[in-house]
Amino acid sequence: MSFVPAPSVAPIYAAIDLGTNNCRMLVASPSAAGFKVIDCYSRITRLGEGLAASGRLSADAMTRTIETLRHCAFRMERSRVTRARLVATEACRRAANHRDFARRVTAETGLALDIIAAHEEASLALAGCAQLLNRQPRALVIDIGGGSTELVWVDNPPDQRAPEGRRIDGVLSLPLGVVTLAETRGAELADPDGFETVVAEVIRQLVPFEAQYQIGAALASGSLQMLGTSGTVTTLAALNLGLERYDRWLVDGSELDFAAIATISRRLLAMTQAERGRLSCIGPERADLVVAGCAILAAICRLWPVGRLRVADRGVREGVLQGLIDADSAPSAMERMG
Numbered sequence: 001m002s003f004v005p006a007p008s009v010a011p012i013y014a015a016i017d018l019g020t021n022n023c024r025m026l027v028a029s030p031s032a033a034g035f036k037v038i039d040c041y042s043r044i045t046r047l048g049e050g051l052a053a054s055g056r057l058s059a060d061a062m063t064r065t066i067e068t069l070r071h072c073a074f075r076m077e078r079s080r081v082t083r084a085r086l087v088a089t090e091a092c093r094r095a096a097n098h099r100d101f102a103r104r105v106t107a108e109t110g111l112a113l114d115i116i117a118a119h120e121e122a123s124l125a126l127a128g129c130a131q132l133l134n135r136q137p138r139a140l141v142i143d144i145g146g147g148s149t150e151l152v153w154v155d156n157p158p159d160q161r162a163p164e165g166r167r168i169d170g171v172l173s174l175p176l177g178v179v180t181l182a183e184t185r186g187a188e189l190a191d192p193d194g195f196e197t198v199v200a201e202v203i204r205q206l207v208p209f210e211a212q213y214q215i216g217a218a219l220a221s222g223s224l225q226m227l228g229t230s231g232t233v234t235t236l237a238a239l240n241l242g243l244e245r246y247d248r249w250l251v252d253g254s255e256l257d258f259a260a261i262a263t264i265s266r267r268l269l270a271m272t273q274a275e276r277g278r279l280s281c282i283g284p285e286r287a288d289l290v291v292a293g294c295a296i297l298a299a300i301c302r303l304w305p306v307g308r309l310r311v312a313d314r315g316v317r318e319g320v321l322q323g324l325i326d327a328d329s330a331p332s333a334m335e336r337m338g
Contacts, residue, residue, distance in 0.1 A: 020146025
């Protein structure tokens with residue numbers, strides 16, 4: 001089966017974010033508030049499973065992912081999608097066989113795979129969650145993914161109607177995500193001392209970014225906010241809220257204190273993988289990954305102790321979707337000359 005854009009009176013857009021661990025799709029139509037969600041779908045595919053060791057996407061991982069993308073294409077056709085974009089991130093950037101995978105995706109699903117650079121990934125994540133930024137003049141946006149972690153250093157002018165709008169002053173893409181870290185340092189992460197060793201190593205990799213942009217100075221002056229968009233952050237927020245079942249509407253936009261992050265991380269570290277898997281907000285599919293995410297987040301919190309972060313259950317796919325809508329609504333060259 002392949003996806004064929006369907007004729008429709010009103011445009012319907014679809015955005016798919018294919019990460020190292022998850023595949024997430026959003027289908028929506030334009031609205032006065034930006035867009036109205038028609039369909040939302042997410043599945044763990046573990047596309048990057050084994051990539052850290054082999055440098056290649058495995059046959060099983062590609063097959064799982066293509067089956068998920070085939071289901072996305074079916075749902076898009078059912079929703080009569082008129083425009084779509086499928087972006088892939090760190091796993092495909094790093095894999096030696098990414099071109100073969102992209103050809104298979106197109107041949108077997110009809111979807112074109114767009115492997116984006118880390119800077120564009122960071123820009124899309126910011127675009128997707130920018131509505132949750134407050135009025136502080138500086139923002140650090142963090143996205144802990146499966147194969148990499150992106151940090152975006154943002155100039156956030158008070159007047160968001162200014163022509164220049166928000167400006168990205170710096171982007172760091174660390175080749176460390178929950179999947180890669182769990183696969184390469186899993187034994188250490190199971191032990192409190194080993195956990196601290198990993199946190200210290202992540203901090204060392206963040207220090208050059210601090211030195212370049214002097215983020216600590218903004219923190220000292222009280223002009224810094226932190227916004228987190230990732231499964232790690234949303235999972236810890238759900239646990240902090242005491243949710244029996246994950247609820248996006250309660251998690252998105254909530255605040256997470258650093259003290260709570262540390263407390264929950266210690267509790268998860270003390271559990272066995274089976275015990276973590278029985279927590280409904282984690283589940284067995286992510287039970288082996290969440291502690292790795294906690295280590296990366298702990299490093300960020302310790303280097304830049306803002307005290308709290310705002311949680312975004314939105315990111316790259318929302319940024320992709322808004323980009324499609326904006327591109328269609330922008331005046332054409334002839335209209336501008338007009």
